[in-house]
Amino acid sequence: MAIQVIKDKCVGCGACVGACPFSAITMKDGKAEIGSACTACSVCVAKCPVQAIEKTADDDVVDLSAYKHIWVFAEQRNGKLMNVALELIGEGHRLAREISDDTKVYAVLIGDGIKNLADECYAYGADGVILIEDPLLKNFTTDGYTKVIYDAIQEFKPEIVLYGATHIGRDLAPRIAARCNTGLTADCTRLDVKVSSYIDFAKKNTTLDTSTLDPNDPSTGIKQTRPAFGGNLMATIICPRTRPQMSTVRPGVMSKREPVQGATGELIEYKPAIADADIRTKVVEIVKSAKELVSLTDADIIVSGGRGVGGPEGFDIIKQLADKVGGVVGSSRACVDNGWIDHSHQVGQTGTTVKPKIYFACGISGAIQHLAGMQNSDIIVAINKDPDAPIFEVADYGIVGDLFKVIPEIIAEWDNAEALFEASEK
Amino acid sequence: MAFKIIVCAKQVPDTNVIKINPKTGTLIRDGVPSILNHDDANALEEALKIKDKYPDTHITVVSMGPPQATDMLMECLAKGADEGVLLSDRAVGGSDTWATSNALEATIRKIGDYDMIFAGRQAIDGDTAQVGPQIAEKLGLPQITYVEEFEIADNMKDITVKRQLEDGYEVIKVQTPCMLTCIKELNEPRYMSIGGIFDAKNKPMKVWSAKDVEVDLKKVGLEASPTNVFRSFTPAPKGKGVVLEGDTEKDVAKKLLVGLKSKHVI
Numbered sequence: 001m002a003i004q005v006i007k008d009k010c011v012g013c014g015a016c017v018g019a020c021p022f023s024a025i026t027m028k029d030g031k032a033e034i035g036s037a038c039t040a041c042s043v044c045v046a047k048c049p050v051q052a053i054e055k056t057a058d059d060d061v062v063d064l065s066a067y068k069h070i071w072v073f074a075e076q077r078n079g080k081l082m083n084v085a086l087e088l089i090g091e092g093h094r095l096a097r098e099i100s101d102d103t104k105v106y107a108v109l110i111g112d113g114i115k116n117l118a119d120e121c122y123a124y125g126a127d128g129v130i131l132i133e134d135p136l137l138k139n140f141t142t143d144g145y146t147k148v149i150y151d152a153i154q155e156f157k158p159e160i161v162l163y164g165a166t167h168i169g170r171d172l173a174p175r176i177a178a179r180c181n182t183g184l185t186a187d188c189t190r191l192d193v194k195v196s197s198y199i200d201f202a203k204k205n206t207t208l209d210t211s212t213l214d215p216n217d218p219s220t221g222i223k224q225t226r227p228a229f230g231g232n233l234m235a236t237i238i239c240p241r242t243r244p245q246m247s248t249v250r251p252g253v254m255s256k257r258e259p260v261q262g263a264t265g266e267l268i269e270y271k272p273a274i275a276d277a278d279i280r281t282k283v284v285e286i287v288k289s290a291k292e293l294v295s296l297t298d299a300d301i302i303v304s305g306g307r308g309v310g311g312p313e314g315f316d317i318i319k320q321l322a323d324k325v326g327g328v329v330g331s332s333r334a335c336v337d338n339g340w341i342d343h344s345h346q347v348g349q350t351g352t353t354v355k356p357k358i359y360f361a362c363g364i365s366g367a368i369q370h371l372a373g374m375q376n377s378d379i380i381v382a383i384n385k386d387p388d389a390p391i392f393e394v395a396d397y398g399i400v401g402d403l404f405k406v407i408p409e410i411i412a413e414w415d416n417a418e419a420l421f422e423a424s425e426k
Numbered sequence: 427m428a429f430k431i432i433v434c435a436k437q438v439p440d441t442n443v444i445k446i447n448p449k450t451g452t453l454i455r456d457g458v459p460s461i462l463n464h465d466d467a468n469a470l471e472e473a474l475k476i477k478d479k480y481p482d483t484h485i486t487v488v489s490m491g492p493p494q495a496t497d498m499l500m501e502c503l504a505k506g507a508d509e510g511v512l513l514s515d516r517a518v519g520g521s522d523t524w525a526t527s528n529a530l531e532a533t534i535r536k537i538g539d540y541d542m543i544f545a546g547r548q549a550i551d552g553d554t555a556q557v558g559p560q561i562a563e564k565l566g567l568p569q570i571t572y573v574e575e576f577e578i579a580d581n582m583k584d585i586t587v588k589r590q591l592e593d594g595y596e597v598i599k600v601q602t603p604c605m606l607t608c609i610k611e612l613n614e615p616r617y618m619s620i621g622g623i624f625d626a627k628n629k630p631m632k633v634w635s636a637k638d639v640e641v642d643l644k645k646v647g648l649e650a651s652p653t654n655v656f657r658s659f660t661p662a663p664k665g666k667g668v669v670l671e672g673d674t675e676k677d678v679a680k681k682l683l684v685g686l687k688s689k690h691v692i
Contacts, residue, residue, distance in 0.1 A: 008656065146563075167572050167589075167590060168591075170556075170571070171571045173556075174554075174555070174556035174558075174559040175559045175562070175569070178524065178564060181524070182524075183652030183653035184556060185653060186552075205661065206660070207660050208659035223656055227553075228551070228552065229441050229551055232441065233658055233659075233660060234660065235657075235658040236656045236657045236658065238653065238654055239653050242652040280568035280600060281600045282598065282599040283596055284586075284599055285596065287594045287595055288594040289593060289594040344592070344593075349553070350550075357691045358692070372661075375661075379686065379689055380667070381682065381686075395667050396685075396689075397670055397682055397685050397686075398670065399670050399678050399682065408675075409674075409676045410679045410683070413679045417683040417686065417687045417692055420687070421687035424684045
């Protein structure tokens with residue numbers, strides 16, 4: 001048996017120091033530390049007001065210090081890296097430097113004949129690439145990818161593993177986390193290592209009272225922030241006792257680094273132990289839908305329609321504006337649920353998270369689940385008949401009016417913007 | 427021909443009607459209805475469609491939650507499921523997805539034999555989509571998530587599904603036993619019938635404790651969960667912008683374009 005302090009939970013109140021009958025506990029860097037005089041009597045466990053001290057069987061304690069470096073699952077489909085993989089390499093790069101100077105970010109590249117993608121990983125900030133190639137790994141399968149990543153984790157022991165919250169990442173990550181008996185946080189929209197960066201983020205973007213957080217806290221456990229209850233609430237999750245710490249991250253949320261052409265890094269070719277019998281599902285075919293690919297996450301301008309467009313034909317005017325401004329068509333969940341438009345257009349908590357330069361919300365009331373997916377847009381323009389619609393609370397420019405009358409005027413005046421602006425300056 | 431099917435379902439607050447108390451920043455739960463989670467309704471429907479075709483099929487709906495979650499299980503029975511099993515115990519309260527899947531794994535092992543497990547892709551209160559795959563891992567089953575079309579051959583063994591991708595789908599073959607997680611594109615859930623509601627009262631409804639399912643108590647509940655909530659808060663409202671006014675729609679459109687130009691976004 002042993003007594004262990006969960007550093008991420010410890011608030012440094014010192015209650016345990018006075019309670020210890022053997023004077024075995026001291027404060028170091030604002031955290032309790034159990035010294036060699038400890039007899040595992042457990043008096044401190046009960047005394048701790050924040051349940052930061054626990055008694056564990058020796059074989060249950062994971063040696064956290066044995067785990068090092070950050071891994072990013074560099075998801076590729078058909079030989080092309082997903083955008084979210086590049087975003088996460090950038091985020092992993094940032095977090096690695098927050099942990100320590102010698103912490104690296106590795107892209108884990110899995111497939112067959114995809115070695116050429118390593119350069120792209122380096123260009124976007126990967127210090128190294130773990131390349132796992134086999135004909136059986138050409139297409140994603142839950143069984144195949146879980147096995148080889150799990151095996152590699154056992155061998156290399158990364159501290160953090162990040163996955164894109166894609167239909168593949170969300171299938172794979174829970175399976176690996178369960179096999180590793182570690183925690184996984186889904187659909188994160190913000191990651192922090194240093195408490196000081198978490199405080200900065202919280203002050204800028206949230207209502208959280210940060211006075212109980214210590215900016216000099218030396219702990220480097222990852223703080224994973226995600227929406228819950230349909231975006232009504234944000235929760236920050238920690239994984240204090242097990243490793244690796246794992247998160248899936250929503251596509252479109254993190255920023256890619258500026259690519260450095262010609263960048264190189266450490267290449268680790270990991271030989272997978274994989275056999276046909278390991279894979280119990282068979283991918284018969286992969287079909288790209290004939291419908292136009294809606295790339296909401298890459299769009300600079302999104303024109304979205306909501307219930308106010310009235311029906312499927314109401315999206316004609318939305319499409320006209322999108323075409324005029326070089327944007328793509330988005331939608332609220334209500335329209336998708338009503339069958340007015342395909343789900344691939346859906347913006348929001350259960351759809352796609354977007355942050356375009358301009359977001360036009362047309363006839364969208366602004367349910368919290370929708371706001372959760374678009375409120376980080378640079379500029380939000382709301383057009384709605386109802387002056388009390390919640391969408392106006394987040395809009396940079398609000399127009400109370402009939403979208404069928406307002407949008408044609410925006411289309412008509414769009415090319416005159418320069419002249420109108422110059423005229424207004426005079 | 428008869429299948430044994432397990433459906434995993436969760437009772438959830440209807441997040442579409444949840445509101446935030448702007449003063450305290452906490453959720454207002456009063457008056458928020460509890461419902462059968464959307465994707466789980468699709469999971470149940472797919473099982474019921476199999477039962478429509480093979481009437482001897484036996485469907486057990488399993489859930490974990492407070493005692494009142496039997497209301498949701500009654501709804502499932504009224505729709506046509508044969509048996510409800512609720513794991514309800516304070517010892518499993520506060521479980522994260524790892525601990526929840528341990529508890530449900532034990533519950534399903536206790537139920538015993540099955541050909542297929544259908545679950546919803548994710549629950550609307552947590553939106554994690556993790557519990558289905560994690561149960562599959564612990565039961566040693568192959569899984570297919572995001573199922574939008576399902577077909578089982580007459581040999582009762584070979585399953586073909588369409589699995590949704592962001593830009594299309596993949597066709598996947600698997601054999602029973604397996605775990606399938608379902609999305610709304612899969613089917614249109616049926617309503618309860620009057621006769622079904624009447625029949626439901628006579629169907630078995632089991633409420634089990636952690637002891638009943640013989641789960642290792644070191645693997646369930648808040649304390650055992652590898653993830654913990656560090657902080658929770660409400661998102662800060664974005665600063666309110668300007669409402670553009672004018673005599674005509676054209677005037678307003680012009681003001682908007684001047685504004686967009688001044689912000690250098692066009």
